[in-house]
Amino acid sequence: MCGIVGYIGNVDAKEILLKGLEKLEYRGYDSAGIAVQTGNEISVFKEKGRIADLRAAVDSSVTANTGIGHTRWATHGVPSQENAHPHQSTSGRFTLVHNGVIENYDIIKREALQGVNFVSETDTEVIVQLIEKYVNEGQDVETAFRSMLKKLEGSYALALLDKENDETIFVAKNKSPLLVGLGEDFNVVASDAMAMLQVTDQYVELMDKEIVIVTKENVTIQTLNGETVERAPYTAEIDASDIEKGTYAHYMLKEIDEQPLVMRKIMQAYQNDAGTLTIDNDIVNAIDAADRLYIVACGTSYHAGLVGKQLIENMAKKPVEVHVASEFNYNMPLLSEKPLFIFISQSGETADSRACLVQVKEKGHKALTITNVAGSTLSREADYTLLLHAGPEIAVASTKAYTAQIAVLAILANVTAEKRGYNQSFDLAQELGIVANAIEALCDDKEEFEAIAREYLSTTRNAFFIGRAVDNYVGLEGALKLKEISYIQAEGFAGGELKHGTIALIEDGTPVIAIATQEKVNLSIRGNVKEVVARGANPCIISMKGLDTDEDRYVVPEVHPYFTPLVSVVPTQLIAYYAALHRDCDVDKPRNLAKSVTVE
Numbered sequence: 001m002c003g004i005v006g007y008i009g010n011v012d013a014k015e016i017l018l019k020g021l022e023k024l025e026y027r028g029y030d031s032a033g034i035a036v037q038t039g040n041e042i043s044v045f046k047e048k049g050r051i052a053d054l055r056a057a058v059d060s061s062v063t064a065n066t067g068i069g070h071t072r073w074a075t076h077g078v079p080s081q082e083n084a085h086p087h088q089s090t091s092g093r094f095t096l097v098h099n100g101v102i103e104n105y106d107i108i109k110r111e112a113l114q115g116v117n118f119v120s121e122t123d124t125e126v127i128v129q130l131i132e133k134y135v136n137e138g139q140d141v142e143t144a145f146r147s148m149l150k151k152l153e154g155s156y157a158l159a160l161l162d163k164e165n166d167e168t169i170f171v172a173k174n175k176s177p178l179l180v181g182l183g184e185d186f187n188v189v190a191s192d193a194m195a196m197l198q199v200t201d202q203y204v205e206l207m208d209k210e211i212v213i214v215t216k217e218n219v220t221i222q223t224l225n226g227e228t229v230e231r232a233p234y235t236a237e238i239d240a241s242d243i244e245k246g247t248y249a250h251y252m253l254k255e256i257d258e259q260p261l262v263m264r265k266i267m268q269a270y271q272n273d274a275g276t277l278t279i280d281n282d283i284v285n286a287i288d289a290a291d292r293l294y295i296v297a298c299g300t301s302y303h304a305g306l307v308g309k310q311l312i313e314n315m316a317k318k319p320v321e322v323h324v325a326s327e328f329n330y331n332m333p334l335l336s337e338k339p340l341f342i343f344i345s346q347s348g349e350t351a352d353s354r355a356c357l358v359q360v361k362e363k364g365h366k367a368l369t370i371t372n373v374a375g376s377t378l379s380r381e382a383d384y385t386l387l388l389h390a391g392p393e394i395a396v397a398s399t400k401a402y403t404a405q406i407a408v409l410a411i412l413a414n415v416t417a418e419k420r421g422y423n424q425s426f427d428l429a430q431e432l433g434i435v436a437n438a439i440e441a442l443c444d445d446k447e448e449f450e451a452i453a454r455e456y457l458s459t460t461r462n463a464f465f466i467g468r469a470v471d472n473y474v475g476l477e478g479a480l481k482l483k484e485i486s487y488i489q490a491e492g493f494a495g496g497e498l499k500h501g502t503i504a505l506i507e508d509g510t511p512v513i514a515i516a517t518q519e520k521v522n523l524s525i526r527g528n529v530k531e532v533v534a535r536g537a538n539p540c541i542i543s544m545k546g547l548d549t550d551e552d553r554y555v556v557p558e559v560h561p562y563f564t565p566l567v568s569v570v571p572t573q574l575i576a577y578y579a580a581l582h583r584d585c586d587v588d589k590p591r592n593l594a595k596s597v598t599v600e
């Protein structure tokens with residue numbers, strides 16, 4: 001979703017801002033802009049479309065040592081040059097970039113900004129106009145900035161330039177992510193450390209409702225009421241090569257291929273000196289003390305949560321509910337007496353999940369976040385964190401984070417089971433090693449998945465995924481992956497459920513991808529395949545060695561039945577990837593989507 005960068009220092013800011021915005025492209029956007037300042041001249045460049053379009057529009061003869069930049073994912077107003085950020089106040093004195101949603105922007109417009117001529121449809125423009133109004137009424141800029149923030153309701157990360165002061169960027173955040181990066185004789189602002197790794201790996205986290213005065217020598221953090229806050233920087237431990245595509249055509253393919261390595265990294269990270277997979281005692285005790293676990297997540301992370309429920313219930317015999325965050329937030333179920341909440345989020349920034357976490361904490365409950373991003377909002381605000389160790393995931397379509405989430409949930413389930421006296425008949429480290437090898441074999445078989453995608457999905461309008469038990473959950477994930485990057489209307493269903501309505505959509509040649517890795521439902525899912533074939537469907541059965549038959553299109557290597565989702569999801573990821581390629585779609589940056597969904 002929207003991304004912010006800012007630079008104040010001694011060198012030309014344009015290239016640093018543009019490169020920073022390129023690093024934020026993965027978050028999803030539909031327009032972009034920068035504003036650069038020299039003395040009391042501010043030049044704004046903004047374009048609908050890609051950063052490459054913005055780059056082409058920037059006047060290379062303008063040089064400036066201060067600037068802010070933005071990628072916009074449209075919420076209020078269509079993607080257009082007028083609605084792109086930065087936005088300026090009527091006099092042109094103030095220039096602002098904003099990430100988030102101002103919920104009361106309409107009220108502010110009506111009650112405080114009558115007569116102001118707005119040039120965009122955005123909620124953002126009220127912010128910059130409000131500052132100008134307060135300054136015109138006699139407040140100094142810092143006071144006006146504070147007064148403006150006190151008026152805002154909703155989420156924001158923002159950076160402001162003042163034409164009459166080329167030595168400061170004014171920064172603030174609430175609910176939306178924002179960091180300040182530190183350098184020698186320069187400082188930067190970024191939604192994500194990745195954007196500014198080109199110039200620094202030292203970052204300071206910002207908390208909600210803090211304001212920051214950034215100059216090239218100093219970063220002063222204050223509360224909204226003006227109290228100074230001291231906070232030490234941390235080192236962003238991201239390898240610059242992790243965020244490059246290398247020889248891959250797309251991040252998505254690179255990230256699919258990284259999955260065996262991620263499995264092994266997770267095992268290393270969670271091994272104790274004796275080589276046993278382990279989890280922090282406080283977390284295991286908290287889970288053990290709870291009478292019910294509530295997993296809350298969105299999208300792919302929600303699908304990983306469904307698999308996690310199976311693992312925890314099967315192994316640790318602890319009841320688990322799984323909820324979509326955007327629903328849970330407004331329609332919370334009746335909670336058990338001693339609940340514990342598990343938030344699963346690759347980015348750790350998803351606004352829907354964060355809103356639930358805030359509610360859960362207000363009710364005094366404990367929460368664990370499972371995330372790929374150390375220091376992310378969901379990690380900071382939960383009581384406990386388990387990291388995924390998957391490395392940055394750049395493609396909008398989540399792949400390695402999904403398998404990493406399931407692997408970490410498997411370790412959590414296993415350690416909790418041991419604590420509760422339910423010992424398993426297998427060694428988890430060994431089983432995850434088998435899983436890693438199986439994923440590797442699948443990644444080596446890409447031609448097959450390319451052929452399946454061509455055969456079944458290159459021209460179809462729709463496709464169905466069916467499965468039973470845990471295979472149903474993999475089907476849901478397979479359908480999400482396919483629809484989000486290839487725009488084929490794809491739906492996942494429990495195998496037995498199609499005949500209760502959806503089977504009406506089956507026509508001659510409709511692709512039905514059936515996952516069959518579970519012995520207990522092997523015959524019944526094959527029965528469901530027969531039902532759709534009888535109505536003309538083109539079936540593609542993905543089964544597991546040992547359960548396979550001659551009718552199967554692809555057979556994945558055998559792994560323990562608890563861990564089949566880690567393996568059977570890989571064909572669905574690769575099929576989705578190749579289907580999107582065949583249909584000429586932008587694989588890494590699908591239309592309308594954002595990597596980090598920071599608005600509710």
Ligand code: M6R
Binds near residue numbers: 300302345350353597
């Ligand atoms: O960062 P999160 O895991 O919280 O993100 C949740 C979803 O937005 C995300 O999984 C989304 O569904 C992916 N684009 C799916 O590939």
